[in-house]
Amino acid sequence: MDVLRWIVIVLVALVLLVWLAGRMGALRGHAPADLGVREGRLKPPSRTPNSVSSQADLYADHPMREYARIAALPASGGAQASIARVRAVVERLPGATVIEQRDDYLYARFETRAMRFVDDVEFWYDPVAQTIAVRSASRIGRKDFGANRTRIEAIRAQLLH
Numbered sequence: 001m002d003v004l005r006w007i008v009i010v011l012v013a014l015v016l017l018v019w020l021a022g023r024m025g026a027l028r029g030h031a032p033a034d035l036g037v038r039e040g041r042l043k044p045p046s047r048t049p050n051s052v053s054s055q056a057d058l059y060a061d062h063p064m065r066e067y068a069r070i071a072a073l074p075a076s077g078g079a080q081a082s083i084a085r086v087r088a089v090v091e092r093l094p095g096a097t098v099i100e101q102r103d104d105y106l107y108a109r110f111e112t113r114a115m116r117f118v119d120d121v122e123f124w125y126d127p128v129a130q131t132i133a134v135r136s137a138s139r140i141g142r143k144d145f146g147a148n149r150t151r152i153e154a155i156r157a158q159l160l161h
Contacts, residue, residue, distance in 0.1 A: 029118055029139030035107060037124050042135040050144035051137030052152055070149060072131035073156055079104040079125035082132055086123050089158040093151070110151065117141070119148055 034043055045053045045068030054072040056065045075082040080103045090096050090108050100107040104125040111118050121136040134155075136148040 031109075032120060032139075035120060035122055037105060040126070040128075042122050042124055042133055043137075045135070046137045048142040050141055050148065051135065052148045053135040053137075054131075054133045055135065070134065070152055071156075072126070072129065072133050073123070073152075074159055075125055075130050075132050079127065082125050083123065085159060086132060086155070089155050090121075092158075093154070119144070119151070121148075121151070 032043065036042075041058055042053065042055055044059045044062055045051045045056050045064045047063060049064060049067045051064070051068050052070040053068045054070050056062065056068040056070070059065055062068075073086065076085065083101065083104060083106050087098060087101060087106055090098065090106070093110070095111045095113060097109045097111070098106065099109055104127075106123040108121045108123075109118055110121060118139045119136055120139065122134065124133045125131075126133050134152055136152050138144045138148065
């Protein structure tokens with residue numbers, strides 16, 4: 001019985017330490033320096049299953065292409081109007097902070113409440129396709145347990161209403 005009690009105490013202590021580390025910002029990671037649009041492309045998907053990108057197919061040999069693939073978002077009324085609509089939706093979501101906005105581009109950061117994990121999300125109005133390309137990726141960790149996909153689909157649902 002004493003061994004079981006010690007195992008429980010150690011597990012509780014570990015959970016508390018991880019929670020405290022998150023609250024202190026140790027799980028935020030660092031903002032990528034290579035975000036933005038280059039030659040009509042957003043940054044490639046992550047090399048681990050923790051991102052989604054509507055441009056995943058542009059990276060044919062990418063190991064996470066299938067996992068990351070997600071449809072572009074609908075656009076309406078040109079670049080400025082489309083990005084403004086996306087911003088309005090993003091700002092209503094929990095943990096969202098808009099970091100940068102241009103006429104055809106929006107970069108937002110999403111931070112989870114409890115552990116303060118951060119995801120970087122980019123939206124770019126593609127003038128050729130007349131859609132909004134999107135990329136959403138976790139800064140740290142190998143998996144996101146579908147959080148990025150769920151967020152983008154929630155944004156899509158709001159844009160369609």
